[in-house]
Structure formats: C-alpha cells, structure tokens
Amino acid sequence: MSFLDLDEWLFEVAKFADIVYSPVASDIKDYPEDVDVCLVEGAVANEENLELLYKVRQRTKFVISFGDCAVTANVPAMRNMLGSSEPVLKRCYLELGDKTAQLPHEPGIVPELLDRVRPIHELVEIDLFIPGCPPSAPRIQAAIEPLLKGEQPVMEGRSMIKFG
Amino acid sequence: MSVVTLKINDIDVAAEAGKTVLDAAREAGIRIPTLCHLDGVSDVGACRLCLIEIKGIPKLLPACVTEVAEGMDVTTHTPQLDEYRRMTVEMLFSEGNHVCAVCVANENCELQDVAIEVGMDHSRFTYRFPERGVDISHPQFGIDHNRCILCTRCVRVCDEIEGAHVWDVAGRGAAAKVITGLNQPWGDVDACTACGKCVDACPTGSIFRKGSTASELDRDRGKLEFLVKAREENQWTR
Numbered sequence: 001m002s003f004l005d006l007d008e009w010l011f012e013v014a015k016f017a018d019i020v021y022s023p024v025a026s027d028i029k030d031y032p033e034d035v036d037v038c039l040v041e042g043a044v045a046n047e048e049n050l051e052l053l054y055k056v057r058q059r060t061k062f063v064i065s066f067g068d069c070a071v072t073a074n075v076p077a078m079r080n081m082l083g084s085s086e087p088v089l090k091r092c093y094l095e096l097g098d099k100t101a102q103l104p105h106e107p108g109i110v111p112e113l114l115d116r117v118r119p120i121h122e123l124v125e126i127d128l129f130i131p132g133c134p135p136s137a138p139r140i141q142a143a144i145e146p147l148l149k150g151e152q153p154v155m156e157g158r159s160m161i162k163f164g
Numbered sequence: 165m166s167v168v169t170l171k172i173n174d175i176d177v178a179a180e181a182g183k184t185v186l187d188a189a190r191e192a193g194i195r196i197p198t199l200c201h202l203d204g205v206s207d208v209g210a211c212r213l214c215l216i217e218i219k220g221i222p223k224l225l226p227a228c229v230t231e232v233a234e235g236m237d238v239t240t241h242t243p244q245l246d247e248y249r250r251m252t253v254e255m256l257f258s259e260g261n262h263v264c265a266v267c268v269a270n271e272n273c274e275l276q277d278v279a280i281e282v283g284m285d286h287s288r289f290t291y292r293f294p295e296r297g298v299d300i301s302h303p304q305f306g307i308d309h310n311r312c313i314l315c316t317r318c319v320r321v322c323d324e325i326e327g328a329h330v331w332d333v334a335g336r337g338a339a340a341k342v343i344t345g346l347n348q349p350w351g352d353v354d355a356c357t358a359c360g361k362c363v364d365a366c367p368t369g370s371i372f373r374k375g376s377t378a379s380e381l382d383r384d385r386g387k388l389e390f391l392v393k394a395r396e397e398n399q400w401t402r
Contacts, residue, residue, distance in 0.1 A: 065286065068264065068265055071285070071286045072257070072263075072286070072287070072291070073291060074263055074265055075263060075265060075266060077263075077291070077293065078261070078263060080291070080293035081261060081293050081294070081295050081296075081310075082295075083295070116293075118291075119286070119291070121286055122290060126286075129285040129286045130285075131285055131286070133264065133265035155283075155285050156283055157280065158280050160285075161279075161280055161283070161284065161285045162276060162279075162280055163262075163264040163265075163276060163279065164264025164265050164267065164270040164271070164276065164379075
C-alpha cells in the first residue's frame with residue numbers, strides 16, 4: 001500500500017520497469033527467471049514464504065529487504081517469544097474455536113507455519129535494506145530512483161533508516 | 165579550580181580536573197553517542213556506546229566514566245569505533261524484543277535515535293526473542309521488560325534524585341532485569357512515590373504511563389536536570 005502511495009511517480013517507474021510478479025499488482029502465479037530487482041516484504045513465517053524467498057533469491061540480481069517485517073521480522077515475530085507455532089495455533093483454532101475447533105492441516109494446500117518467524121536476511125543474502133513500518137513513499141522513491149539509474153542509494157539518516 | 169589540557173580528535177581542549185572525557189568532548193562540541201548517560205545522575209558505563217581510544221592505553225574506555233588527565237590524547241571516532249558502536253546497537257536490538265512499530269516510544273526513543281546515528285539499517289545478529297514479562301500492577305505506570313536495555317537510568321534517577329530507591333537490578337547475564345522493591349509487583353511497592361521520574365528517565369518505551377498508545381510517549385528529560393540544578397545551585401527556573 002505504501003508503494004502505491006508513490007502516486008504519479010509510478011508512471012516514471014513504469015517507463016523503466018516491467019512488473020513481472022506481484023501479489024497485488026499482477027496476476028502472474030510463478031516467479032519468473034532473470035529478474036533485475038525484487039522488493040521482498042514480510043517476515044518468513046511459513047513453508048510457502050520460505051520456498052518463495054529461496055526462489056526469489058535464485059532468480060533475482062538485486063534483492064531488497066523491504067519494510068520492518070522483512071528487515072526485523074517485526075510484529076509477526078512476536079509469536080517467537082512463545083517458543084513455537086504450537087501455542088499460537090492452539091489458542092487460535094482450539095481455545096477460541098467454535099464447535100468445530102480443529103488445527104488446520106492440509107498438506108500442499110495450507111502451508112505449515114514455521115516454528116520461528118525470521119527476518120529474510122537470516123535466510124538469504126540481501127542487497128539493500130529499506131526499513132520502516134511502513135517505509136514512507138518518499139523513502140521508497142529515494143531508495144529506488146538511484147537504482148533505476150544504476151546507482152546505489154544512500155541509506156543514512158532518519159528519513160531513510162528509522163525503524164517503526 | 166585546576167584545569168587540565170588534553171587533545172580530543174587532535175583538537176586542544178581545556179577541561180576542569182575531575183570532569184569526564186564525555187563532558188570535555190561535549191564542551192568542545194564533539195558528539196559521542198550515549199544511552200546510559202543521563203544529565204543529572206551519576207554515570208555507570210553500562211551501555212558502552214561512548215567507548216573511546218586513548219593513546220597509550222591498549223583497551224577502549226567509556227568516555228562517561230573516564231576522567232580527563234593532563235596530556236591525554238583521545239580519539240572519539242575511527243572506522244573501528246564506529247563499527248563497534250553499530251554492533252553494540254545491533255546487539256541491543258537482537259537481545260530484547262524491540263518492536264518499534266507497536267511501541268509507545270516510537271519516534272521518541274533514544275535507542276531508535278542511536279540506531280539512526282550509527283547507520284543501522286538491519287541487525288547482523290540473530291534475534292533472541294527472549295520471553296519477558298510486563299508489569300502493569302502500578303495504578304499509573306507500567307514496565308515492559310521486553311524493551312528494557314538495562315541502562316539503569318531508572319535505578320539511578322529514583323535513588324539519586326527522588327531518594328526512594330524503588331528500582332534495582334536483579335539476576336545475572338541474560339536473566340538480569342530491573343526490579344521494583346524486593347522483586348515485587350510495582351503496585352505493591354510502598355516506597356514508590358509515583359513521581360514518574362523513572363518514566364522521564366527511560367530511554368526506550370520500557371517504562372511508560374498507562375493509557376499511552378503507540379508513538380505517544382514524549383518525555384520531559386529537562387525536568388531531571390532542572391531538579392538537580394535547583395537543589396545544587398538554587399536555580400529554580402528553567
């Protein structure tokens with residue numbers, strides 16, 4: 001949503017970049033080969049996230065850890081303090097469940113939760129970090145604009161690297 | 165008043181004998197990042213952010229508890245010191261549960277400020293996610309141990325300015341935590357005068373006023389310094 005806050009600057013991006021995969025801005029289901037830049041948002045919480053992250057790293061030249069959840073694991077990781085995924089699932093689906101309380105288990109359809117939610121740089125190599133919850137549109141623009149020109153952005157100071 | 169002369173970052177500095185290197189650097193307009201230092205209370209050298217190099221001394225020393233000496237040659241910023249400072253802040257973030265997005269002190273947090281200052285865009289250390297408690301038994305305040313960095317500012321401000329000594333540190337290593345009374349719920353501690361100085365002293369969102377929501381906790385740091393000045397120098401205005 002914060003990315004969409006870039007408003008009319010998105011037209012500038014569109015001149016230089018093709019969107020080849022996105023959970024919200026395209027309907028392509030498979031992550032393609034030979035991608036130049038990928039903004040990965042969100043922490044790694046389940047098996048599907050993990051699989052996709054490995055695929056993204058393998059097929060992308062420049063991977064950006066985008067937003068606090070990807071950079072620090074943030075709010076999703078607050079379940080890590082409970083030890084594993086079990087207490088959360090039990091609370092959610094059994095204790096607060098209605099008459100048909102049951103733990104979700106549908107291999108291949110519902111991805112299994114990982115025991116620990118992790119920031120993405122703990123799992124794959126990252127080329128740039130854009131913290132923020134969410135990163136503001138000006139911060140996103142200041143980070144991406146240089147990349148379009150083949151330059152590395154300067155990630156310094158409150159406007160660029162404040163968490164939260 | 166005797167005066168000593170020393171060099172800080174190759175600048176000649178004159179400082180009152182008995183002052184700390186941190187004081188001398190500040191007077192000379194040189195900024196050294198700190199977290200456990202709080203104007204108005206004693207220094208303990210807990211956070212190690214103000215580590216400096218002194219020529220002839222093989223180890224790094226904290227500027228806040230190192231006294232100035234004649235002919236001292238101090239360096240406050242080198243690539244190595246800057247790297248150590250960044251690592252220290254990264255370790256502080258990895259060690260506790262600092263979720264800025266849902267913190268009362270977001271935008272008004274010294275840990276956050278220092279992370280920006282040292283250029284931390286992520287932590288290279290694995291997050292520990294320790295299991296820690298929150299005590300909201302006090303009618304006005306709360307303590308969230310998840311966000312505590314053990315700077316002990318609350319301990320010192322309560323002891324040295326309020327004179328109540330409600331706070332202390334218990335436990336060792338990873339189990340160390342600040343406690344109220346004899347490790348009682350804060351609300352049960354009779355010695356607490358509910359003055360709120362610990363809330364004003366806390367650098368993070370660990371000690372807060374009840375009812376504050378995310379990003380709402382703005383502290384009055386100047387109040388503590390004012391109280392000390394008022395008592396010591398009879399200056400009752402600010």
